[in-house]
Amino acid sequence: MIEARGLTKRFGSLVALENLTLNIGAGEVFGFIGPNGAGKSTTMKILACLLAPDAGTARVAGYDIRTDGDLIRRAIGYMPDFLGVYDDLTVDEYLQFFAAAFQIERKKRKGVIDSVLELTDLGAKRHAMVDSLSRGMQQRLGVARVLIHEPKVLLLDEPASGLDPRARIEMRELLTELARMGKSLMVSSHILSELAEMSTSIGIIERGVLLYAGSIQDAYARVRAGERITIMLEAGGRTPAEVAEALSRDDRIAKVGVEHEAGGACLVVELKAGRHGHHFLLELLMAAGAKIGSFTPEGVKLEDAFLKLTTGALQ
Ligand SMILES: Nc1ncnc2c1ncn2[C@@H]1O[C@H](COP(=O)(O)OP(=O)(O)OP(=O)(O)O)[C@@H](O)[C@H]1O
Numbered sequence: 117m118i119e120a121r122g123l124t125k126r127f128g129s130l131v132a133l134e135n136l137t138l139n140i141g142a143g144e145v146f147g148f149i150g151p152n153g154a155g156k157s158t159t160m161k162i163l164a165c166l167l168a169p170d171a172g173t174a175r176v177a178g179y180d181i182r183t184d185g186d187l188i189r190r191a192i193g194y195m196p197d198f199l200g201v202y203d204d205l206t207v208d209e210y211l212q213f214f215a216a217a218f219q220i221e222r223k224k225r226k227g228v229i230d231s232v233l234e235l236t237d238l239g240a241k242r243h244a245m246v247d248s249l250s251r252g253m254q255q256r257l258g259v260a261r262v263l264i265h266e267p268k269v270l271l272l273d274e275p276a277s278g279l280d281p282r283a284r285i286e287m288r289e290l291l292t293e294l295a296r297m298g299k300s301l302m303v304s305s306h307i308l309s310e311l312a313e314m315s316t317s318i319g320i321i322e323r324g325v326l327l328y329a330g331s332i333q334d335a336y337a338r339v340r341a342g343e344r345i346t347i348m349l350e351a352g353g354r355t356p357a358e359v360a361e362a363l364s365r366d367d368r369i370a371k372v373g374v375e376h377e378a379g380g381a382c383l384v385v386e387l388k389a390g391r392h393g394h395h396f397l398l399e400l401l402m403a404a405g406a407k408i409g410s411f412t413p414e415g416v417k418l419e420d421a422f423l424k425l426t427t428g429a430l431q
Pocket residue numbers: 127130131132150151152153154155156157158159197306
């Protein structure tokens with residue numbers, strides 16, 4: 117649904133986007149993560165045909181951003197990071213305006229507006245003034261607006277910014293519902309954990325460079341380099357030194373240390389990078405005759421993963 121190849125954008129001497137390549141398939145929820153100024157909005161504006169790249173190309177919903185702007189605008193819903201709401205309109209008038217702009221037949225407009233209001237849970241606010249809505253409601257109205265013409269692809273620039281925890285959860289539920297309806301979503305955020313649950317894939321961008329694009333599982337696997345697992349050994353099996361010796365022969369393991377604590381001996385195993393999982397380690401331990409008292413992987417938190425990825429700790 118979105119295919120970007122080598123997108124580059126400069127503002128004067130600043131390279132806002134450098135050679136960005138990514139693919140987002142049908143029905144995917146792509147979480148686009150990066151700190152302030154990373155180039156998220158720039159990318160989304162290029163994909164929405166609001167900004168022309170200096171180099172590179174992209175296809176959105178099958179159309180070329182250089183030549184098919186009109187077709188793309190009909191196929192996508194783009195929600196900007198800053199919602200310029202017209203403050204002297206009611207919610208209904210606001211949506212009527214966009215339904216007209218999208219050339220939805222007059223007799224179909226009410227039905228379409230009914231359904232987007234229901235989906236975004238704004239039915240009760242239909243006749244409220246737009247500027248009287250809370251921030252969370254305004255964000256949901258923004259989503260309602262981009263759904264009016266039933267686009268297949270949604271580009272949502274920080275839909276959860278400025279929302280309180282409950283409103284964030286509601287926004288996440290709304291976006292999950294849209295994905296369930298078969299739409300492809302590109303959703304940006306500063307916060308990885310905000311998107312982790314609902315995303316089928318993520319991209320991490322910093323200073324205009326896409327550092328990572330792929331599944332969350334793979335991102336975890338990459339940051340697992342150096343992951344440590346502590347194994348408490350009970351008496352009655354092989355000695356810690358014997359077990360350590362057996363483990364150190366496996367090429368997925370970077371290092372094995374033995375630590376003696378009051379409760380007994382612990383093995384501290386450090387894994388090499390890659391998608392190893394933990395199962396192989398349990399099997400090795402059993403085969404080595406260890407009597408396992410406890411097995412404690414050091415949790416890899418998403419925020420740590422993000423930091424590792426964005427500080428260039430990974431190649
Ligand atoms: N119209 C513009 N003119 C000049 N510089 C710009 C313009 N738009 C963006 N930039 C610069 O390009 C870089 C990328 O900005 P962009 O808005 O894409 O970042 P972002 O990832 O969306 O950040 P944020 O999280 O703050 O929204 C920034 O350094 C920004 O200052």
